[in-house]
Amino acid sequence: MTARTILKVNGATHEVDADPAMPLLYVLRNLLHLKATRFGCGSGACGACTVVIEDRAQTSCNLPVEAVAGRAVTTLEGLAPAGQLHPIQSAMLACQAAQCGYCVSGVVMAAASLLDKHPSVLTRGEIAAALAGNLCRCGAQARMLDAIEAAAAAREAA
Amino acid sequence: MSGPAAVPRSLVDNPLVSQWLALRQDGTVRLAVGKVELGQGILTALAQIAAEELDVELSRIQVVAGDTRDCPDEWYTAGSFSVQVSGAAVRQAAAQARRLFLDAAAQRLGGVASELVVEDGTITLRVEPVSTASTSYWALLDEVDLRVPVAAAALPAWRGPGRIVGRDAPRLDLPGKIAGSGFIHDMDLPGMLHARVVRPPAPGARLRQAPEAVTGALGVLRDGDFLAIWAADEFSAVRAAERLRRAAVWDVPEASVCSPQPEELTKWPARTTEVHAHHRTNGAGDGSDLRAVYTRPYTAHAAIGPCCAIARFASDGSGVLVWTHSQGVFPLRAQLARVFGLALDRVDVVHAHGAGCYGHNGADDAALDAALVARATQGAPVRVVWSREDEFAWSPASSAMRVALDASIHEGRISRWRLDVWSGPHGQRPGWNGDVNLLAAGHLATPFVSRPLEADVAPALGGGGDRNAVAPYDIADHEVHYHFIPDLPLRVSSLRTLGGFANVFAIESFMDELAEAAGADPLDFRLAHLTDPRARDVLQAVWDLASLTPETPAEGLLGRGLAFSRYKNSAAYAAVVAEVELAEQVSLSRVWCVVDAGLAINPDGVRNQMEGGIIQAASWTLKEALPIDALGVTARSWDDYPILRFDEVPLVRVEVLQRGDQPPLGVGEAAHGPTAAAIANAVARAAGVRVRDLPLTRDRIAAVLASG
Numbered sequence: 001m002t003a004r005t006i007l008k009v010n011g012a013t014h015e016v017d018a019d020p021a022m023p024l025l026y027v028l029r030n031l032l033h034l035k036a037t038r039f040g041c042g043s044g045a046c047g048a049c050t051v052v053i054e055d056r057a058q059t060s061c062n063l064p065v066e067a068v069a070g071r072a073v074t075t076l077e078g079l080a081p082a083g084q085l086h087p088i089q090s091a092m093l094a095c096q097a098a099q100c101g102y103c104v105s106g107v108v109m110a111a112a113s114l115l116d117k118h119p120s121v122l123t124r125g126e127i128a129a130a131l132a133g134n135l136c137r138c139g140a141q142a143r144m145l146d147a148i149e150a151a152a153a154a155r156e157a158a
Numbered sequence: 159m160s161g162p163a164a165v166p167r168s169l170v171d172n173p174l175v176s177q178w179l180a181l182r183q184d185g186t187v188r189l190a191v192g193k194v195e196l197g198q199g200i201l202t203a204l205a206q207i208a209a210e211e212l213d214v215e216l217s218r219i220q221v222v223a224g225d226t227r228d229c230p231d232e233w234y235t236a237g238s239f240s241v242q243v244s245g246a247a248v249r250q251a252a253a254q255a256r257r258l259f260l261d262a263a264a265q266r267l268g269g270v271a272s273e274l275v276v277e278d279g280t281i282t283l284r285v286e287p288v289s290t291a292s293t294s295y296w297a298l299l300d301e302v303d304l305r306v307p308v309a310a311a312a313l314p315a316w317r318g319p320g321r322i323v324g325r326d327a328p329r330l331d332l333p334g335k336i337a338g339s340g341f342i343h344d345m346d347l348p349g350m351l352h353a354r355v356v357r358p359p360a361p362g363a364r365l366r367q368a369p370e371a372v373t374g375a376l377g378v379l380r381d382g383d384f385l386a387i388w389a390a391d392e393f394s395a396v397r398a399a400e401r402l403r404r405a406a407v408w409d410v411p412e413a414s415v416c417s418p419q420p421e422e423l424t425k426w427p428a429r430t431t432e433v434h435a436h437h438r439t440n441g442a443g444d445g446s447d448l449r450a451v452y453t454r455p456y457t458a459h460a461a462i463g464p465c466c467a468i469a470r471f472a473s474d475g476s477g478v479l480v481w482t483h484s485q486g487v488f489p490l491r492a493q494l495a496r497v498f499g500l501a502l503d504r505v506d507v508v509h510a511h512g513a514g515c516y517g518h519n520g521a522d523d524a525a526l527d528a529a530l531v532a533r534a535t536q537g538a539p540v541r542v543v544w545s546r547e548d549e550f551a552w553s554p555a556s557s558a559m560r561v562a563l564d565a566s567i568h569e570g571r572i573s574r575w576r577l578d579v580w581s582g583p584h585g586q587r588p589g590w591n592g593d594v595n596l597l598a599a600g601h602l603a604t605p606f607v608s609r610p611l612e613a614d615v616a617p618a619l620g621g622g623g624d625r626n627a628v629a630p631y632d633i634a635d636h637e638v639h640y641h642f643i644p645d646l647p648l649r650v651s652s653l654r655t656l657g658g659f660a661n662v663f664a665i666e667s668f669m670d671e672l673a674e675a676a677g678a679d680p681l682d683f684r685l686a687h688l689t690d691p692r693a694r695d696v697l698q699a700v701w702d703l704a705s706l707t708p709e710t711p712a713e714g715l716l717g718r719g720l721a722f723s724r725y726k727n728s729a730a731y732a733a734v735v736a737e738v739e740l741a742e743q744v745s746l747s748r749v750w751c752v753v754d755a756g757l758a759i760n761p762d763g764v765r766n767q768m769e770g771g772i773i774q775a776a777s778w779t780l781k782e783a784l785p786i787d788a789l790g791v792t793a794r795s796w797d798d799y800p801i802l803r804f805d806e807v808p809l810v811r812v813e814v815l816q817r818g819d820q821p822p823l824g825v826g827e828a829a830h831g832p833t834a835a836a837i838a839n840a841v842a843r844a845a846g847v848r849v850r851d852l853p854l855t856r857d858r859i860a861a862v863l864a865s866g
Contacts (some may be wrong), residue, residue: 085336099767101335101340104336129804135801140773142809143766
């Protein structure tokens with residue numbers, strides 16, 4: 001059973017024919033061919049599929065597409081204009097803050113949402129607490145925290 | 159595998175320069191290797207080696223890896239051998255290529271090869287007094303044939319840092335991944351179908367009945383106890399698989415025997431080998447004796463991204479192409495050929511990047527899953543992704559282990575030492591022991607059964623359960639015995655460090671216990687038993703490094719602990735200091751590490767690997783135990799198997815002792831053992847009691863404290 005759903009993703013409007021129960025993750029990856037958002041567990045427990053809905057970071061693997069009809073969805077691809085990187089992404093690259101890189105999209109989305117909500121400087125502990133729902137198995141968390149701290153400080157200085 | 163004249167195994171197996179290198183009209187250099195990217199940065203390091211040896215810019219190197227059609231067969235990317243074996247092969251091949259081009263240049267320019275200077279591929283002959291003649295690799299392409307064996311000419315010993323080697327270089331694959339692309343999961347082929355496997359509810363379960371069609375599926379495949387569906391889109395596949403799972407009827411065996419927990423390992427049939435026996439005295443114990451038993455539980459790979467594969471069978475069934483994130487594409491190819499009854503040259507296996515690979519995970523199994531369904535779809539490509547539940551339930555696990563230590567101290571020195579280790583197997587990869595060892599293969603109507611192993615991972619490869627069981631210390635009477643348990647119900651295979659994690663945890667915990675019994679400082683006690691200057695240097699350096707930071711002010715009990723190991727007693731040296739605080743929780747606040755990897759090809763890459771290893775090992779040490787019962791692994795979600803979270807990660811500081819005059823050493827597994835022991839030693843110092851059973855959870859520590 002499919003229904004036509006209007007989606008707003010990264011500033012563009014899409015009409016998709018999808019089962020209303022289809023997780024947003026699959027709509028993004030398979031119908032809109034936006035591959036940056038990743039499948040990790042299917043139950044919202046690892047954060048690999050994190051996107052931003054309006055201004056809130058949320059897991060997309062357990063979010064039916066009908067729940068986001070008409071609401072602004074941002075994925076990693078929409079964080080910066082095409083060909084550019086969001087400051088957090090640039091900082092991740094500068095710090096080489098990844099091993100396998102699979103969790104990075106989710107971490108960047110959660111961190112971007114956090115920084116957007118907090119104009120003042122965050123402590124490392126506050127950043128880490130906000131990322132408690134993002135799992136990283138390769139052990140790149142320390143570098144990722146360095147990168148996010150650096151991006152937050154740069155934004156503060158700007 | 160050391161010394162400039164030794165021929166690396168990878169070159170023995172792939173002797174022609176052209177198997178490794180091709181220089182192209184567009185000014186690029188194709189470097190083909192058999193080692194694959196697992197998240198460890200090896201492709202960048204190998205590219206650095208090639209660029210250094212060829213005298214070209216790193217940006218000219220384009221690496222292709224793990225494609226059985228046109229890459230060298232380097233067996234597995236495992237064991238921390240890559241930089242040592244593949245790196246040496248790449249260096250030799252590149253040096254040979256350079257020699258061939260210089261010979262051609264000398265012919266063209268006049269002069270002798272030794273008078274030529276190469277800079278970014280431009281070859282210059284200085285003709286006195288001021289003029290020069292030059293050519294380039296690119297101008298000479300038609301005159302150089304690289305289809306010649308790599309001459310086993312002795313290369314000068316490794317020396318660095320050079321122009322590129324020994325210097326930080328950013329990972330070649332990270333820009334794509336940070337921008338959101340680059341994984342096997344992202345591959346989209348025209349006409350691709352989506353499949354899911356419905357696995358048995360327990361090992362040994364037999365499929366009694368299953369529907370031949372399911373709503374939402376294009377087809378159902380049943381072959382014995384192997385059951386799968388395929389569909390046009392992924393969500394349909396997920397739902398159809400769930401319908402099929404509910405509709406299938408299985409005969410589940412009577413409760414089988416549960417695999418042993420660590421304290422039960424000694425009761426299981428084992429084959430004992432004497433790993434090490436070194437006696438300088440008559441063996442009489444003449445001092446204070448100390449005994450201790452250390453254990454570790456079963457643990458899981460638990461990568462964030464599940465296993466994935468894509469397969470495309472020729473529509474007449476005559477051949478198959480598989481994309482996989484397997485560590486060993488050539489061994490996988492051989493077993494796929496065997497399962498399908500195809501000639502080797504009819505099976506192509508191509509590596510694509512997966513999530514973190516820490517050993518023998520389910521990647522090979524997913525490849526067979528995809529190929530089985532692809533055989534049924536008349537040539538349409540088929541993509542399989544494992545569910546999180548199946549990742550926990552069916553990935554090979556890492557064996558529980560028990561390590562018993564028994565030593566004597568005489569006049570402040572260890573006079574006698576005996577280590578006994580009990581373990582299940584640490585390697586049962588596709589093809590090992592003569593068996594296919596692919597999950598679905600054991601479920602087919604004509605199954606390929608995995609028999610109990612004849613032996614664990616061979617000593618020449620660094621051993622399995624006995625890896626790092628021989629302590630690096632100078633001990634007059636030193637015995638090591640390995641009690642190998644070949645036949646565990648649970649499927650166990652290689653996880654990063656194999657037996658090394660448990661053995662180093664035990665040895666380095668025990669060293670602290672012995673030091674205390676001897677009234678000695680942990681650092682001094684170790685130094686008193688170590689003659690290798692590289693081992694002494696990392697130990698002293700990490701202690702000095704940690705000492706720069708005063709103890710973190712803490713509300714709870716605070717302690718620091720030290721540990722050292724040389725991975726496999728042949729790879730990188732690592733010393734670790736950990737600081738823990740025991741309050742409401744066990745909190746790992748800081749970790750320092752000094753690593754000696756010989757000539758570190760990419761020092762930041764080495765640091766990155768060590769940091770990652772420390773944090774991963776901290777998770778293993780503080781949190782991880784895979785729950786099992788008689789039917790196998792019971793964990794199905796991250797709730798059942800918690801790992802270290804962002805808010806539990808310590809501050810980490812790693813220093814690389816760059817030794818430019820020493821051959822490069824593998825670092826991928828060097829941090830884990832010492833990290834576990836450093837944490838355990840820190841806990842002991844903070845709590846005043848010793849916990850010897852992993853994981854070191856708050857409850858376990860509290861229980862030991864409570865028992866006085």
